[in-house]
Amino acid sequence: MCGIVGYIGQKDAYDVVLKGLQRLEYRGYDSAGIALYDGNQLNICKTKGKVSDLNTKCIADNVRKGKIGIGHTRWATHGEPNDVNSHPHVSNSGRLAIIHNGIIENYDAIKKVLENRGYTFHSDTDTEVLVNLIEEVMMSDDHKLGKAVQIALNQAVGAYAIAVFDREKPNEIVVARLGSPLAIGVGDNEFFIASDASPFIEYTKSAIYLEDGEMGVIRLGREPRIRKIHNDKLIDPYIHELKISLDQIEKSGYEHFMLKEIYEQPEAIKDTFRGRMLADKGVIRMAGVDDHLEKFLNADRIIIAACGTSWHAGLVAEYIFEDISRIPVEVEYASEFRYRNPVIGPNDVMIAISQSGETADTMAAIKLAKENGAFVFGVCNVVGSSISRETDAGAYTHAGPEIGVASTKAFTTQITVLSLMALKLGKAKGTISNSDFHLYLNEMESIPDKIEKALQENDHILNVAEFMKNSKNSLYLGRGYNFPVALEGALKLKEISYIHAEGYPAAEMKHGPIALIDEEMPVVVIATRKGHYEKVVSNIQEIKSRKGKIIALVTEGDDTVKNIADHVIEVPETFEAFTPLLTTIPLQLLSYHIAVMLGKNVDQPRNLAKSVTVE
Numbered sequence: 245m246c247g248i249v250g251y252i253g254q255k256d257a258y259d260v261v262l263k264g265l266q267r268l269e270y271r272g273y274d275s276a277g278i279a280l281y282d283g284n285q286l287n288i289c290k291t292k293g294k295v296s297d298l299n300t301k302c303i304a305d306n307v308r309k310g311k312i313g314i315g316h317t318r319w320a321t322h323g324e325p326n327d328v329n330s331h332p333h334v335s336n337s338g339r340l341a342i343i344h345n346g347i348i349e350n351y352d353a354i355k356k357v358l359e360n361r362g363y364t365f366h367s368d369t370d371t372e373v374l375v376n377l378i379e380e381v382m383m384s385d386d387h388k389l390g391k392a393v394q395i396a397l398n399q400a401v402g403a404y405a406i407a408v409f410d411r412e413k414p415n416e417i418v419v420a421r422l423g424s425p426l427a428i429g430v431g432d433n434e435f436f437i438a439s440d441a442s443p444f445i446e447y448t449k450s451a452i453y454l455e456d457g458e459m460g461v462i463r464l465g466r467e468p469r470i471r472k473i474h475n476d477k478l479i480d481p482y483i484h485e486l487k488i489s490l491d492q493i494e495k496s497g498y499e500h501f502m503l504k505e506i507y508e509q510p511e512a513i514k515d516t517f518r519g520r521m522l523a524d525k526g527v528i529r530m531a532g533v534d535d536h537l538e539k540f541l542n543a544d545r546i547i548i549a550a551c552g553t554s555w556h557a558g559l560v561a562e563y564i565f566e567d568i569s570r571i572p573v574e575v576e577y578a579s580e581f582r583y584r585n586p587v588i589g590p591n592d593v594m595i596a597i598s599q600s601g602e603t604a605d606t607m608a609a610i611k612l613a614k615e616n617g618a619f620v621f622g623v624c625n626v627v628g629s630s631i632s633r634e635t636d637a638g639a640y641t642h643a644g645p646e647i648g649v650a651s652t653k654a655f656t657t658q659i660t661v662l663s664l665m666a667l668k669l670g671k672a673k674g675t676i677s678n679s680d681f682h683l684y685l686n687e688m689e690s691i692p693d694k695i696e697k698a699l700q701e702n703d704h705i706l707n708v709a710e711f712m713k714n715s716k717n718s719l720y721l722g723r724g725y726n727f728p729v730a731l732e733g734a735l736k737l738k739e740i741s742y743i744h745a746e747g748y749p750a751a752e753m754k755h756g757p758i759a760l761i762d763e764e765m766p767v768v769v770i771a772t773r774k775g776h777y778e779k780v781v782s783n784i785q786e787i788k789s790r791k792g793k794i795i796a797l798v799t800e801g802d803d804t805v806k807n808i809a810d811h812v813i814e815v816p817e818t819f820e821a822f823t824p825l826l827t828t829i830p831l832q833l834l835s836y837h838i839a840v841m842l843g844k845n846v847d848q849p850r851n852l853a854k855s856v857t858v859e
């Protein structure tokens with residue numbers, strides 16, 4: 245997956261596109277490039293590396309002039325990350341420049357046909373094939389660019405968000421999407437194109453989100469003309485009024501986005517509650533659930549499909565749905581589910597969880613569930629994202645933009661939404677008493693303050709990070725509701741510090757991981773007072789007697805574990821079902837500090853991307 249940006253208007257396109265690419269680097273950062281038309285010729289500048297490297301190269305090559313331009317930040321799919329494979333790609337005649345986020349699956353077959361017609365290729369990419377296919381259509385039948393793009397895309401199989409322009413007609417950009425996001429910012433006689441709205445939010449609040457299978461011809465001096473790629477039907481575009489602010493997307497004084505986002509969690513969770521949880525009235529309002537209550541109440545089971553951190557939120561949800569609403573739950577890796585011929589029926593409800601709302605595997609799982617008649621509910625963060633549009637109903641997490649590649653506030657707000665759903669359904673089904681429901685709501689309301697308290701352990705966590713930072717391996721253990729937190733804690737450490745970490749159910753330790761324990765091995769144990777506390781304390785003793793180093797997460801005031809562990813980190817007391825919302829916090833901070841101490845790129849860890857729009 246990649247980030248794309250485009251501009252056409254009166255400003256210097258270079259400044260807009262470059263700044264936009266920096267905002268989109270979370271989508272990929274192994275190479276970057278830009279194409280500008282300077283009034284005489286098409287100039288391309290591209291390089292392996294980050295957007296800052298691109299800037300250095302463009303300054304050196306003097307490629308910065310022009311009022312129309314497109315840019316790309318890449319996460320390699322076809323072809324290794326190098327200068328040649330970077331986008332934009334140019335057609336053989338040198339007329340057309342294209343940027344592309346996605347994969348053209350049948351590129352090899354198209355390439356062979358084009359080669360037979362004399363085309364040559366310089367890169368290993370599918371994108372270079374596509375731009376030449378467009379050129380071939382344009383030249384052979386004398387089509388305008390928009391029509392040529394449409395004909396070419398009808399021959400392409402795969403996923404794409406593209407922007408292409410013709411140096412002979414430098415007053416228009418043609419865009420299209422299928423499976424990868426694309427937004428058009430509508431300004432005053434200027435247009436912006438981007439994978440999400442962050443590159444243009446400082447210039448305009450008006451945006452058109454292309455739907456899958458749509459393309460647009462964006463020409464100065466008139467409204468964008470949007471149509472269906474496959475049947476040519478013209479679409480009257482809906483212009484969204486954007487509510488996010490630039491300040492929300494920038495770092496607000498924090499050293500990294502990840503740290504900012506960790507500290508935003510109390511506010512983010514309050515935003516998740518807003519308008520939904522009326523604790524004093526004893527009410528949870530969620531339109532997406534209320535409007536389809538029967539679907540949930542009559543469900544044979546809930547299937548949760550997600551990837552990465554969102555999958556961990558799904559595991560927490562399994563505990564709370566089964567515990568409180570007594571609905572059987574299965575949690576599936578979307579990537580496995582989509583390919584394993586699962587049994588799905590009309591009485592199943594799927595909950596698809598996704599921060600970005602764009603993850604290709606989760607989209608495919610949704611499609612499969614829908615084809616089999618299941619009702620699909622989305623829990624997404626990005627408003628207007630593909631998953632939020634594809635699902636039958638849903639609830640946004642309202643965490644605000646999450647830029648750090650390692651997910652933090654998206655995770656806790658996902659758990660919050662899912663917990664509210666479980667409580668609401670438990671009440672509707674009568675599996676939880678009215679008085680317990682009220683107790684849960686009151687406790688839920690106190691969670692943001694308790695997270696604030698958990699964050700106050702930060703200085704102490706710095707010491708723990710110092711203690712752990714030189715380890716090569718580590719083990720994270722938890723039971724019950726905190727088993728998924730152990731998985732998530734281990735994932736956070738792996739993702740940003742590259743230290744190998746494994747999450748395990750504490751009681752399973754004796755079936756394998758215990759063999760790894762020696763004086764070199766730090767073991768992070770979640771040992772909060774609610775939920776199998778004594779059993780986890782026994783596990784800690786077992787680690788101690790094998791000389792493992794113990795870092796324990798305990799409930800405030802716990803003295804028992806303090807006497808055994810090398811370090812303890814305290815979190816406030818809460819109901820067992822809500823402990824993940826607190827125990828997650830110190831594990832996020834721990835990974836963050838270790839990665840910073842090791843000099844790693846916290847916000848953009850190697851090989852990862854924020855939004856995985858390829859399978």
Ligand code: G6P
Binds near residue numbers: 597601852854856
């Ligand atoms: C990528 C990100 C993870 C995220 C996962 C699922 O791997 O780096 O942080 O958890 O995708 O993404 P989603 O947007 O569907 O939650």
